[in-house]
Amino acid sequence: MSETTGLVAFLRARLDEDYKLAFEAGNGGPEHWKFDPELPWNGDNGPREAIVRFNGSALGYVAAVDPVHGKYGTWGARHIARHDPARVLAEVNAKRRILDELLDEIDERDRTYQVEYWDHFMGPYRPLTDQLLRLLALPYATHPDYRPEWAPPA
DSSP states (O other): OOHHHHHHHHHHHHHHHHHHHHHHHTTSSOOEEEOOTTSTTSGGGSSSEEEEEESSSEEEEEEEEOGGGTHHHHHHHHHHHHTOHHHHHHHHHHHHHHHHHHHHHHHHHHHHSOHHHHHHHHTTOOOHHHHHHHHHHGGGTTSTTOOGGGSOOO
């Protein structure tokens, strides 16, 4: 398996995992989560900083962050709400489209030039498409299947 093929398979698997988790967290769809400091159980009015499922009206708790941490509890709640299932599903779809575009570019490059040409004449130079694949994989660098040779140059 070529390095690119292995990296692409790795990326597709991680995107599939992200999609599945977001889909399930969103009750089988792109559910929005909301943090609103004006809700009665948030801020000074209540015992916790709560993130709720939201579909025009509050549908129930998603998570509660301990307000003992002051502003950090509020920022934690806002962070959780911002990265709701709807956003993650949209990001996964965007990254899949980017990946497909990059693979089309790589296919065209490989049809135009033999892969050996790049290795022999270009030396350590890597086409931009290869660099972009490596950057897409970088957020998953702590995954046990990530390989160090996929790291983009600093």
